[in-house]
Amino acid sequence: xxxxxxxxxxxxxxxxxxxxxxxxxxxxxxxxxxxxxxxxxxxxxxxxxxxxxxxxxxxxxxxxxxxxxxxxxxxxxxxxxxxxxxxxxxxxxxxxxxxxxxxxxxxxxxxxxxxxxxxxxxxxxxxxxxxxxxxxxxxxxxxxxxxxxxxxxxxxxxxxxxxxxxxxxxxxxxxxxxxxxxxxxxxxxxxxxxxxxxxxxxxxxxxxxxxxxxxxxxxxxxxxxxxxxxxxxxxxxxxxxxxxxxxxxx
Numbered sequence: 001x002x003x004x005x006x007x008x009x010x011x012x013x014x015x016x017x018x019x020x021x022x023x024x025x026x027x028x029x030x031x032x033x034x035x036x037x038x039x040x041x042x043x044x045x046x047x048x049x050x051x052x053x054x055x056x057x058x059x060x061x062x063x064x065x066x067x068x069x070x071x072x073x074x075x076x077x078x079x080x081x082x083x084x085x086x087x088x089x090x091x092x093x094x095x096x097x098x099x100x101x102x103x104x105x106x107x108x109x110x111x112x113x114x115x116x117x118x119x120x121x122x123x124x125x126x127x128x129x130x131x132x133x134x135x136x137x138x139x140x141x142x143x144x145x146x147x148x149x150x151x152x153x154x155x156x157x158x159x160x161x162x163x164x165x166x167x168x169x170x171x172x173x174x175x176x177x178x179x180x181x182x183x184x185x186x187x188x189x190x191x192x193x194x195x196x197x198x199x200x201x202x203x204x205x206x207x208x209x210x211x212x213x214x215x216x217x218x219x220x221x222x223x224x225x226x227x228x229x230x231x232x233x234x235x236x237x238x239x240x241x242x243x244x245x246x247x248x249x250x
Contacts, residue, residue, distance in 0.1 A: 003092055003234055004031040004064035005226065008057060008076030010098070010213070011158055014041030014148025020140070020219040021071070021226060030230060035060045037079065039154035048154050050082060050161045057083040061090040069230055071095040073215050074188065075158060078103070078165055084178075085170035093233035094174060095226055097181040098212050100192035103162045141216035171198040177236070178202040179229050183210030183217060 005025055007018040015034035025032035035056050039048035046052070057079060061068045069092055072080030077099030084091040133142050171178065178199045182189035184206055196204045205225050207218050215222040 001065070002028075002030045003230055003237075004033065004061075004068040005230070006057060006060045006064060006068045006070050007032065007034040008053075008070065008072035008079055009034070009037065009040065010074030010076055012040070012151045012155065013145050014151070016041070016148035017073075017145045017216060019144040019147070021215060021223050024223045025226070028227060028230075031064050033060050033064050036148070037076070039157065040151040041148040044149065044151055044154075048157045048161060050079065050165065053079040054083045054086060058087055058090065061087070066090065067092050069093045069095065069226070069233055071097070071226055072099070073097040074099055074212065075162075078162065078167055081167050081170045081174065082165065084176060085173040088173075088175045091174070091176045092237065093177050093179070093229050095179045095181060095229055096195075097214055097222070098183065098186055098188050099167070100180055100182055100186075100195045101188045101190050102168065102194075103165050136211060136213060137216050141213070141219065145213075145216060168194060168198045171195060171202075172200070174200065176201070177229075177233060179205060179225060181205045181207065181214060181222065181225055183207050183212060183214040185210065186212045186214065188212055 007015070007021060009015055009017050015036050018034040022032045022034055036043045037048065037056055038046040038052040057070060061070070067090055070080045070083060072078070072095070077096040080094055081096050081099070084094045133145065137145065178201065180192060180195055180202060182192055192204060196202050207214050207221050210218040210221070
């Protein structure tokens with residue numbers, strides 16, 4: 001059976017942001033499961049916690065067979081890193097996109113303050129969000145990301161949780177190969193060299209012309225990275241299997 005893929009969305013979005021990747025992976029005969037994190041999509045009524053988010057990924061990997069390539073973007077990337085550190089037996093490889101910045105408390109606190117102000121608007125920021133989506137995404141990407149709805153009220157709790165995250169420490173514990181994927185103009189790539197250095201087995205991919213939402217802005221290029229990661233992980237698994245057979249025959 002081909003290696004499954006579990007996809008984890010970014011802040012305020014949902015599993016529908018991965019439609020292009022799910023379709024491409026299905027064509028390539030890789031089972032693909034995109035999840036909704038607590039507080040998002042079909043789970044908008046739930047409270048967001050990092051522990052709950054990691055449990056979501058853990059349960060999704062169990063659902064697809066117990067071991068997978070985990071792909072996350074932005075918030076989903078940070079969650080993927082944390083999951084890989086806590087559950088190494090489930091992770092054949094990790095694609096962590098748009099999440100190469102340390103969550104400094106001062107910086108996260110500033111974002112949280114701004115988010116509280118936006119939520120106090122009469123529409124809770126829906127108009128501003130729609131404007132930014134139109135400006136940032138191609139037409140199909142905007143359709144896909146909107147299909148699952150926007151979690152406009154979850155930002156403050158997510159940022160509060162993220163202030164406790166330690167992605168560099170977590171990356172240092174990740175045993176699986178890691179792909180750090182950033183758009184060339186992503187404001188979250190400021191610490192990408194430190195993130196790469198923290199990996200035991202890491203590589204960095206910078207997508208030309210792309211911004212933070214790289215999987216939506218450059219879906220074909222991003223999907224190609226995921227497929228290349230699958231090829232590399234499966235080749236590694238075959239090589240390890242051959243080595244064990246040879247060692248067992250001595």
